[in-house]
Amino acid sequence: MNSTGPQPADAIEIRPATGDDAAALAKLSNELGYPTTPVRASERLDALVGSADNAVFVACLPVGPVVGWIHVFVALRVESDRFAELGGFVVSGPYRRGGLGRQLLAAAEAWAVTRRVRMLRVRSRVQRSDAKRFYEGLGFAVAKQQNVLDKPLATDD
Numbered sequence: 001m002n003s004t005g006p007q008p009a010d011a012i013e014i015r016p017a018t019g020d021d022a023a024a025l026a027k028l029s030n031e032l033g034y035p036t037t038p039v040r041a042s043e044r045l046d047a048l049v050g051s052a053d054n055a056v057f058v059a060c061l062p063v064g065p066v067v068g069w070i071h072v073f074v075a076l077r078v079e080s081d082r083f084a085e086l087g088g089f090v091v092s093g094p095y096r097r098g099g100l101g102r103q104l105l106a107a108a109e110a111w112a113v114t115r116r117v118r119m120l121r122v123r124s125r126v127q128r129s130d131a132k133r134f135y136e137g138l139g140f141a142v143a144k145q146q147n148v149l150d151k152p153l154a155t156d157d
């Protein structure tokens, strides 16, 4: 095993993201299927890190890069109690199946508990069958399936 290859899960640090992680988070976002630039990721990360209702955690090698991240937020609804939801979650391909996803999810859950929410939700594409098995193995159950519809809006900027 070398310093850039997969590491034992207990050698990995899980910590809150900082602004300095933006470039690494952008790179991993590409793996998640959401291409973005370090500059745009930095703008978004700054807003998230400054929000009490959002948290981003990263998984880092002892010496080396960020190899995974998770974003969790408190969702407010008129019709139901507040709950926590995962906004994004990815572990870099070579580091999967090594326990990092489990550790990142545990960090997100622990944060959600501090926000006194009673449920954690994730919306996952039906095509992500691997992720579904991961979640089901860690206590999630499918609650519903839904369409996601977008409409572009005109803005001044």
Ligand SMILES: CC(C)(COP(=O)(O)OP(=O)(O)OC[C@H]1O[C@@H](n2cnc3c(N)ncnc32)[C@H](O)[C@@H]1OP(=O)(O)O)[C@@H](O)C(=O)NCCC(=O)NCCS
Residues within 6 Å of the ligand: 031, 032, 089, 090, 091, 092, 095, 096, 097, 098, 099, 100, 101, 102, 103, 122, 123, 124, 125, 128, 129, 130, 131, 133, 134, 137
């Ligand atoms: C989903 C994802 C974050 C999981 O991260 P990971 O580091 O591979 O997960 P872990 O190694 O911590 O796995 C935790 C448990 O889930 C199981 N698991 C993980 N991937 C699995 C898979 N593809 N099939 C079945 N079980 C799986 C592991 O076996 C492990 O159980 P164990 O400890 O009993 O062996 C990662 O696969 C990923 O980034 N996928 C691509 C992006 C994605 O789909 N993100 C989720 C968007 S909703």
